[in-house]
Amino acid sequence: MNATHDSVRAQILSILTAWGSPPQNAETTAEVMVETDLMGVDSHGISMLMAYEEMLKLGQLRIAGQPRVVRDFAATALVDGADGLGHPAAVMAMKLAVEKAKTFGVGAVGVVNSHHFGAAGYYARIASDAGVIGMVTSSTRGILMVPTRASEPVLGTNPIAFAAPAGPGHKPVVLDMATTTVAGNKVKVYHLNDKPLPEGWVQDEAGRPVTDSHVANDYVFKRKEGGITPVGGPESLGGHKGYGLALMAHILGGTLVGASFSPLRNKSQRPDDPNNIGHFMLAVDPRAYRDMEEYTTDLDAVIDVLHGTAPTDPAKPVLLPGEPEEFSRAKRMAEGIPVPESLQKLIRAIAERAGVPYVLKDAEG
Incomplete structure (x- = not known):
């Protein structure tokens, strides 16, 4: 349907x-x-x-919780998510970051005591829709990423999103990515649709690829050893980059704001303890560096060059992040x-x- x-x-x-x-x-x-x-x-x-x-x-989710600002300085702030769903707290945080960016040139707002907030790209788009550059990172509750050369998951699929406004007639450039080959919940989508996984998304405890989406769902969500590989693959030269990006995302969206790190938290967490996920929202006003028209003219030129690149398949033109x-x-x-x-x-x-x-x-x- x-x-x-x-x-x-x-x-x-x-x-x-x-x-x-x-x-x-x-x-x-x-x-x-x-x-x-x-x-x-x-x-x-x-x-x-x-x-x-x-x-x-x-009892982990306190859905009636109201997010509120608990620290507020010139260009920075901290929002307490009140143990509710992350969406309202994240929207509040990015809107506040945008306000600060338009006053000070940059706004950096963290969120603590939150839960899952959905797709990070939504919040980056709040910034680009307001005419400023946005970046979003988050910590996670799940332990899904198998670090390069490891046999068990340690980090989550910590997301990174970025959005930059362009000029009239051009869509913003929007990157929204997991730091693993795929977000954990995408494995769930394949499981629900009874579809096999592409090879390289999930590995078992011996590092072998898992393509059965039902088996993979167990590795991702039922705490079996094995799990999702970092961007670049489990043993490729690029694998350590996804691992490093996930760690960066956790430091900004977790350690900096006071959110938990799941491998440590699991040693003491009770079943009804909130997840204490953290998020980090950054907004940068291009006007702090140059005239807006000059910025958009240059970015539009970049976009046009990329769109004009010869495709390998004429039926599939070159796309920019965010266009799909x-x-x-x-x-x-x-x-x-x-x-x-x-x-x-x-x-x-x-x-x-x-x-x-x-x-x-x-x-x-």
């Missing part, structure tokens, strides 16, 4: 509200999740409701968001437990 984006938003909103989320927080979270699905990042949209329900059931997501958004706005039958059953069950109607509506009728 391809569900209409309005029905996906309504379904998420009704469930979050039934769980006890304050109305504004529920609206913000639903908006982030739907936009993520529209952009084609199925791993971080409505399919996350199962994980959120489990966190709520364990924009194409997906246009297509899914028109045709709906794919929701496989396995996911429909899970969402229907969650809605029933929450005491709300199942309202996903097929875009085709």
Whole structure:
């Protein structure tokens, strides 16, 4: 089924509200999740409701928590996520970073005591939509990445996102990446769709590739040894780069702001302890360095050169980061968001437990 984006938003909103989320927080979270699905990042949209329900059931997620600013200096600030879902706290943090960037040239805002916040690219786009450059990193709760030469996971799929505004007629350049070959929840999407994984995404405890998505799902989410490889592969010369990027993302989105490091936290964490994930939002105003028109003229020229590069396949023109997501958004706005039958059953069950109607509506009728 391809569900209409309005029905996906309504379904998420009704469930979050039934769980006890304050109305504004529920609206913000639903908006982030739907936009993520529209952009084609199925791993971080409505399919996350199962994980959120489990966190709520364990008592880790304090969904009624209201994020607030607890430290505020000239160009920096710290937001306490109040142990709620990360979406409202992350939106608050990036909007504050943008405000500071427009006053001081740069704004750097951290978030602590948060949970999963969805796709990092959403928050980077808040900055580019406001005419400034944005960068986002985050710590993680899951232990999924197998470092280069290791046989067991240690780090998470710590994300890094970047967005730069361009001139009229050009879309912003948006990079949104996991520091592993693939985000952990994308393995879940393949599992839900009963599709084999590309080789190189997941390895077993002996370093062998795992392509069965159901087996891989166990390695990623059931704490078996083995897991997801860093960007560049488990043994390639590039593998250590993804590992290093994940560590950088944790230092900024975790250590700097006071969030937990899961391998250490697991030694003392109780099942109902909040996850204490951290995020880091950076906004930079190009006007601090040059006239905005000069900046956009130069960036537009870069974009045009890249678009003009001869492709290996004439039917597949050269794309910039962020463009596949924009194409997906246009297509899914028109045709709906794919929701496989396995996911429909899970969402229907969650809605029933929450005491709300199942309202996903097929875009085709």
